[in-house]
Amino acid sequence: MTYCIGLNLEHGLILASDSRTNAGVDDIRRTGKMRLFVSEGEYVVAALSAGNLSLTQNALNLIDQRSTLDGGRPGIGKATSMFDVAQMVGDALREIRKRDEAYLRDSGIDPTGSFIVGGQIRGEAPRLFLVYSEGNFIESSPEMPYFQTGESKFGKPILDRVITPQTSMTEACKCVLVSFDSTMRSNLSVGPPLDLLLYRRDSFSVALRQRLVEDDPYLQTIRREWNETLRRGVRELPGPEWLRDAAD
Template sequence: MTYCVGVKVNEGLLFASDSRTNAGVDSVATFHKLFVFHQEGQRLIVVMTAGNLAVTQEVITRLQQGLSTDEPGRNVLLAPTLFDVTMMVGGLLRSVIDRDRSYLQGFGADVSSSFIVGGQIAGDEPRLFLVYPAGNFIESEPATPYFQLGETKYGKPILERVLTPQTTLAQAAKCALLSFDGTIKANLSVAPPIDVLIYKANTLAIGRQQEIAAGDPYFATLSAGWGTGLLKVFADLADPPWAADDAAPGESG
């Protein structure tokens, strides 16, 4: 299983991905799922992957191979907009799945895969897209400043409560890591290392990249502080009046 988060705020973009993949409890491996295509001063493109590893690796490989061509429809460093880059990713995904679906499904393999594509190309604003398994996609907007891939349900609540376009990139990074913390605690198939990339709007540079390894001091402190804080807030909240031992039958607050 995978967990990836892409966030778009006014300050820029935040990308975070775990590196765990598994085919059962006795077959666990680490594969990075965050890929960067960079042209200094011209563009910064980030692609994160989830789903069938063979499918997603082929899509990424074909994107990388396209860098040696002079075709805007194949080379992400020549594509005029992030929309065109995302069209390219969706098209490659459809191509691989259409070719291999019947063979893979014959072995009981799940071919579904999805991607987050984001970044900025000179002359345009930072953009963030979610590519569905069918190859179609949507773009983030202020009301929905983030996308998730993979094991999304455990990390979603804090993203919903915290993130707005006004959230700073540092706060977005903290929020994303807490989202990972909740997911890791609930699902053993998601685990460090976590790859994080912070992109500041209009710099057209890679910005800050960080690998959060198992036992990372900041992540451990963040996790412990969040757990303690949640317990304190929980204890401070009033109990339901109708649950008290001395409440009259049918009493409500």
């Protein structure tokens, strides 16, 4: 399992993914789940993958392979909109599933995967899509400015309470890392290194790409401060009248 987040805000996009692919007590493996496609001044596209790693890797590799055989251009470079990119990723995922699914099921392996695809192509605003395992997809909106995929339930409450399209990039980055910390604390199948990408609207270049390892000082600060903030918040909540006598 893994955990990925994509946010589409007024000032740009934030995308983040973990790197854990196997989480047994004696078998922990790490592989990055973020793939970037960049042509400075023309487009920036990021694809975050969750689920069966062979399916998701092969889907993206298929896009690149076909475009290379067709003239050497990156596959994403053929797209004229982010809708085209999402459709391209969904179609490739369908094709790989059709080829491999029966064999995977025969071996008891889950043959599903999904993507968060976000970016901006010159001529349109930044856009964010969630591509399901079946190849269909949905787009973010002002009412739902973020997507999660993978092990999403532990990190969702902080996003629901804080994130709006108007949230600043700094506040959103902090919120994303808190979401990851909450998830990693409750689920062994999600873990660092964490890959964080910040894209500023209309820049057509990557503003920040940061990898946070297990002992990263800021990640440690998030863990420590968020734990203390939650404990302090619970202590400071007023108690109900009906509990006071019984508790004392």
